[in-house]
Amino acid sequence: MSLRVLAIDDSLTIRTLLRQAMENAGFDCATANDGADGVSMFAEVDPDVVITDINMPRLDGFGVIEAIRSGTHNSRVPILVLSTESGDALKARARAAGATGWLVKPFEDLQLIAVLRRVTGYSGSGKAHP
Template identity: 45%
Template structure:
């Protein structure tokens, strides 16, 4: 199984933290600064999992998930929503769009790693 994880966040420091954590655990992280860039990277090579922020320019996390789920081959790819937003309505929108998990920022890197390992089996 591929260990490619697409990390989507407009904050370079958050991406660096997630990418570093994933890389040290043997994953192959790929970075995108917004939803449109993430879609382009997913078209190049479909990831095994996605971690996405909500509040980003060009496409929000929910908009990205909706577009990602329209791509061939994305149906079985787990999407983890990582956001400062904690409202139930946003969580429901994310799940309806196709996210399977939710974590709130700030996050514990080991907990994030545990979630990624769990969703990838």
């Protein structure tokens, strides 16, 4: 079983880059084109980790984090913010909402994969460890 990632971003380019990076690392990657779609897909995908942008139409990344954290399904899943934003106030707001970490775009594939392995405990042996 490979690591399951749900990547939520309104940019097709970023979704494509994330999917390629995840698949190259041997991970399964589902993508959503905004926060509302991501939240609606969340239970079905049942990800080991969520990557979300902040600035998106319909539901922003803060709304995604709050929806997942207040839900009944897998509410403790690691959630990483991937954004062009890097302000301390935004990072603090994301942490307060329940984000696990924050990465700034553009991202380096190997760095992103290392962070995903660290926050999920995924060793590459086919199992994610809580």
